[in-house]
Amino acid sequence: METKNIILTEDCLECLFKTTCNQTISQEDFDFLFQSTTQQNYKKGEVILKQGLKTNNLVYLLKGIVKFNYEDENKKNLILTITKAPTLLGLANILNEDVSIFSIVAIEESRGCLIDLDKLKMLALNNRLFMLNILKMSTGMFRSSIFNFISLAHKQVNGRIADILINLTKNVYQNNSFILSISRQEFAEYAGCSKENVIHTLRNFDNDNIIKISGKSIKILNLDRLIKISQVG
Amino acid sequence: METKNIILTEDCLECLFKTTCNQTISQEDFDFLFQSTTQQNYKKGEVILKQGLKTNNLVYLLKGIVKFNYEDENKKNLILTITKAPTLLGLANILNEDVSIFSIVAIEESRGCLIDLDKLKMLALNNRLFMLNILKMSTGMFRSSIFNFISLAHKQVNGRIADILINLTKNVYQNNSFILSISRQEFAEYAGCSKENVIHTLRNFDNDNIIKISGKSIKILNLDRLIKISQVG
DNA sequence: TAAAAAAAATGCACTTTTTCACTTTTTAAA
DNA sequence: TTTAAAAAGTGAAAAAGTGCATTTTTTTTA
Missing domain, CATH: 1.10.10.10 (Winged helix-like DNA-binding domain superfamily/Winged helix DNA-binding domain)
Incomplete structure (x- = not known):
């Protein structure tokens, strides 16, 4: 039976490194980031990031489907979007130090990789292309959410x-x-x-x-x- | 009568430099950026950034009020938000090379400062804190737009x-x-x-x-x- | 400043959507 | 495997919202 570490490495080489940060991060930088990540399984209904709490990590979703859920003053739930792996969760919180404005909840059995936000920031500061990549993902997410917004609103x-x-x-x-x-x-x-x-x-x-x-x-x-x-x- | 250049400099020292990039950009970097900017007046109803066109600049709105206008397949107009100066317009387009997904239109007499996107990117690549600042603005804008979205949708x-x-x-x-x-x-x-x-x-x-x-x-x-x-x- | 055009306002018929009370079906638990 | 609980589904009345014709008011422009 393989050790947990080897499984992790394979997964990450496959996903985060190849798809998201591709070519913008060196193997050693990646290893630096990787040392502090942990993998986590989520059952259907389990909360991945909780509205109102300060989060210390991004979650790279390896597998599964999640909803972005906002609970309003009257405890009424609103789903902002539904998205599937692979995707990076928590980008909206990356620099704004305050709390997460919505929850992210698994609606199917999911698996995610918790990335330490401080280490990621440190890395981004020292690696321009990597930071550019993150900036790009962040604005890209914003752009795509607008169409969802238009549909619902109008x-x-x-x-x-x-x-x-x-x-x-x-x-x-x-x-x-x-x-x-x-x-x-x-x-x-x-x-x-x-x-x-x-x-x-x-x-x-x-x-x-x-x-x-x-x-x-x-x-x-x-x-x-x-x-x-x-x-x- | 003062020259146009002096007026421009004063405006910019007052606005872009002090409020948006504060402490993250040196005077010489700022001057580099400034050399390529031009100021523009917009009458009520004038289009500042046009939906469907590729834009080569951000617009730092010095004065006025604008609407973000989306025109759908049926030529129906939808207003996404209304915002006032001072603000930086076009952030959503900053890295995604494709066209602008909505128009920005003055709804009051406005004045803006056109910032060359290529120069800004060059500067951001060489100045981490400046880039971090822009990333922060971008995600901040995303976060605040979510509440608007929730209101309209639900x-x-x-x-x-x-x-x-x-x-x-x-x-x-x-x-x-x-x-x-x-x-x-x-x-x-x-x-x-x-x-x-x-x-x-x-x-x-x-x-x-x-x-x-x-x-x-x-x-x-x-x-x-x-x-x-x-x-x- | 008068005429024309555009925007605002109104009332009503009609459509869409919500709410509610209820039944049926599916899922989870003892 | 029966029971309880949750989710899905139904139909009808009430409420919310739209679209249209028309009038009034404001703005534009000749």
Whole structure:
């Protein structure tokens, strides 16, 4: 049986190094960062980063699917986005020293690599290209979140739900058929509407042969029409 | 009469240098950046950065108020946010080489300082603290935009309009009384609802003595109730 | 400064969405 | 494996929001 360390190294060479920091970080710098990282498994529902708490690390998600969850003054949950591995979580907190403004919660069995924020910052200060890379990821994340924002803020429920289905198919599950990792209630928290509205709208899409639903299992039958619904709003 | 250059220098020492890059950029570096900047006046309605075009500069807004405007596939305009000087515009484009995803348009007589993006990048690469500062601004902007996003995506029109009024009072005009720089139609594009709904809601707030409206002139009479309306959504 | 154009306001019919009370189905636990 | 609890689903009434026609007011410009 291999030791834990060897598994870690392989994973990291495969993921963080190759995909995220590629070519901007030397092996020794990477090893420096790597020494302080620990891997962590998360069960469905487990909190990875908690809203309101100061965090000392980024989490490089190796495996799994997570939701960004904001809990408002009235304890109402709102899902900001759903995203899958591999991805770097906690970028928004990287320099603003105050607390995290939302929680990140696993909605599928996940595994993440905790990266010490202080060491990462130290490294970034000494490695311009690496820092540039992080800056790029940060602004890139901002840019992509704007479209999500536009959908939710300026479309009706049909269009919002269509957008969510498109995002799940194209980016999260990357498959026309998938088993939904969230409840109808959570879907409603994502779409910004009531759960009944989600149920009715999904049912309508099913009746119109745009999707086929059976419990948590969803199959996209007609992506083009979904895109059209998204466009008319 | 003073020369234009002297005026420029004074402005910049006052604004960009002191407020944004403070302590992270040397006088000579600043002068290097400054040599390539030009100042520009914008009339109400003039476009500062255009959606869909590649931009070669950031704009440091010295004076005025601007809207971030997104035009969708159906030519419908959506206002993402409204912000006032002094502020740095175009951060979202700083590293992602592709085109700007929204326009920035003056809604009041404004003045901006065009900063060459290549020179700024060169400078950032040679000055870690300066780059850190820009990274900080970028993530800070992202963080603050999330609350706007939450309001629009997950509240009803009452709450959204309350949020917009609160933002205008606290951050944009920084006064309980102000002359609105946007039309009811634009207000609707910001709130994500119909212009009739804006008119009715503002009228209701007026009837309830929460605000006093008279054309474009708005006075906030009861900020606490507005905050309460924002909270219940 | 008068005429034309644009913006604001109004009321109403219509559509969308929420809320609620309830039933059915699925999941978890004793 | 039965029971309890949670989630999903239903339909209808109430509330919220839109779109349109029309009038009034404000702004622009000739």
